[in-house]
Amino acid sequence: MAAERVQVTNADIADMLNEMANLLEIDGANPFRVRAYRQAALTIATMPRPLADMVEQGENLTDLPGIGESIAAKIEEIVRTGKLDQLEEERSHIPPQLTELLRVPSLGPKRASVLYKELGITSLEQLKQAAQEQRIRQVKGFGPKLEQTILKDIEQAQQYQRRYLWAEAAQIARPLVEYLRANDRVKRVDVAGSYRRGLETVGDLDILAIGTTDTPDPAIGEYFVRYPSVKEVISRGDTRSTAVLASGMQVDLRVMPAESYGAAMIYFTGSKTHNIHLRQIALDKGLKLSEYGLFRGEERVAGATEQEVYRTLGLDYITPELREDRGEIEAAAQGQLPHLVTLEDIRGDLQAHSKASDGVNTIEEIALAARALGYAYVTITDHSRRLRVARGLDPRQVREQMNEIDRLNARLENITILKGAEVDILKDGSLDLPDDLLGDLDIVVCSVHSSFNLSKEQQTERIIRAMDNPHFNILAHPTGRRLGERQPYEVDMERLMLAALERGCYMEINSQPDRLDLNDKHAHMAKTLGLKLAISSDAHRADDLSVLQYGVMQARRGWLEPEDVLNTRDWPELQRLLRR
DNA sequence: GCCGTTTTCGGCCCGACTGTTTTCAGTCG
Helix, strand or coil: CCCCCCCCCHHHHHHHHHHHHHHHHHCCCCHHHHHHHHHHHHHHHCCCCCHHHHHHCCCCHHHCCCCCHHHHHHHHHHHHHCCCHHHHHHHHHCCCCHHHHCCCCCCCHHHHHHHHHHHCCCCHHHHHHHHHCCCHHHCCCCCHHHHHHHHHHHHHHHCCCCCEEHHHHHHHHHHHHHHHHCCCCEEEEEECHHHHHCCCEECEEEEEEEECCCCCCHHHHHHHHCCCCEEEEEEECCCEEEEEECCCCEEEEEEECHHHHHHHHHHHHCCHHHHHHHHHHHHHCCCEEECCEEEECCEEEECCCHHHHHHHCCCCCCCHHHCCCCCHHHHHHCCCCCCCCCHHHCCEEEEECCCCCCCCCCHHHHHHHHHHCCCCEEEECCEECCCHHHCCECHHHHHHHHHHHHHHHHHCCCCEEEEEEEEEECCCCCECCCHHHHHHCCEEEEECCCCCCCCHHHHHHHHHHHHHCCCCCEECCCCCCECCCECCCCCCHHHHHHHHHHHCCEEEEECCCCCCECCHHHHHHHHHHCCCEEEECCECCHHHHHHHHHHHHHHHHCCCCHHHEHHHCCHHHHHHHHCC
C-alpha cells in the first residue's frame, strides 16, 4: 500500500497566514494588509471543508470571503509545497520568536518592535530579564509602571490561556449577575459577548449594566470590583472596568446609559466581524454606529433597543447565536433569516444511559424526569458489551431491558420509553450487537469509542461500513472530541454526511457540555446538505436530561430550524423517518 | 491585501483606558 500523502490542513494554512500577519505587523506594514491576512486565516480556520481538496479540484479560492488573488496564490503554494516563500523571507529579517512577545498583554507590535530594536529582545525570557534589570523603563515611551505591568503580564502569557466550557462560564456568570442586580443603582444587567452568542467555550465575560442615572455612575464600577470573588482589578473607569475572579475568569463591565442599551448590547455581544459588517452598512447609509447608538451626524436615530438598531439599518432582528458574519446579515436584509429551533420544540430525548451501564438512575427515574420536562418520549441507550469500562450490555441483558421497558410503558402515563442502545462501531465497521437484536430495538444509536487514531480515510470508511448495516439509525458524537481534553478523530465529514443521506441514517448533536459534537459548522453543513440531526442529552443521570439546552444552542448556531431536527417530531412521525 | 448597482482606486469600525505624555500613542475589545 502506498504511503498516505500528508495533506496540509486548514489549521496549518491558517497558522502560516497568522504568522505572516504577526511578522508584517511588527515590521510596520499597512495595518489593513495585516488585517487581510488575519481575516483570511479566520475564514480558513473556521471552514469545515479542507482547502487542500478545493485546490486539488481546481476550485476558485477567491470565491471565499476575504481571499483574493494574492492570498489564494499563497494558499496554493502552501498546499503544493507545504511552505510559503514570503513567510520564510519575513522570518529571515524579523526573528520569528518575536511574535511570542505579542502574547504578552500590554505588548503589541509597536512596543515589541521597539524593544527588539532598542534592547535586542526576542524572547519572553529576555523580556523578563530586561524588566527585572529595569532596562525597559529607560526606553523612550516606556516607564516604570509599564515595566511592572509587563513583568506581571509575562506570567500570564506563560500560563495556559484557558477557555471555559459554556456551562462552566454560566456557573460563574449567574451569581455575579445576581450580585450586580442586587444593587439599587443598577437598573439592568446582562451578559453579552461570546457567552450570549452561545459559543461552546467562553474566554471571558462581557457584562453590560445600566444605571439609574443619565450619566455614567462610577459607583457601579466600584461596587463591581468589591464582588467577593474578585482577585485582581485590571482597570477601573467610570464606564468600563476589568477584573479577574478567583476562578481565573476575566470579567469586563461596561456601564451604559439606557438610551444606548441596544447599541451597546449589539456592540458587546459581537462577534467582532458581525459588528464591523454592521458598521459598514451604517456608513453606506450615511450613518455611524457605535456602542452609544446609531447616529446621523450628531443626532441619535436608534440605540435604545437592539431591534431598533437592526430595523434602522434595514435588517430583521438577528438572534445572538447567528452573529458571526456567516451570511446572517445578508439573510436579515432579505427577510430570509431562519426560524431557529428552540428547547420548546423538542418532543423527546434520543440518548440517555441508565444504571444498567454507566448511568446512575433507573429507567423509571429517567422516564419520570423526562415527563417532568414535558417530553413525550425518552430513549434508553445503554452501551453495548464492547465498552467494558461502561459495563456495556450483552445481547441477553439488552433483551431483559426491553422487557422491563415494556412493563414500565404499560404502567407509566404521559411518557413513552423507547428501546435503544448505544452500539459500538468496531474497528472493522461492524456493530457490537447482533442484527436480529438491533432489528427489535426502536432506535439504534451507533458510535466510535475505540481506535481513534485511524487515518482519515480508514476512519471514514469504518463509519460508512457501519452505516451499511440496515439497522443503523443515528451516529452519536460524530467526531469524538472532548473539549479541552481530546481532539476529534479524523473523518471526512462531508463524505460521512452524504453517505448518511444515501442510506437513510442521521447524526447527532451531543449536548454534553464538553462534547457539543457535531459543532456549529458541521451542523450548518448538515442543514445545507439536507441531513436531519438529533439533539440528544446523552444523560448519565436523570438530572442531566436538561443539558439538552446546550445542544439546542449549538444547533441554533448551526442555523437549524425545527424541521431540521429529528426529535421535534412526535414518536409516530419519527418512526416513519427512521424506517430505511 | 481585499473589495466594489456609487468605485478597478481609495477607502478599510469605533471608543475606553493606561501610561506616558503636556496633547498623545499604544493596546484592547
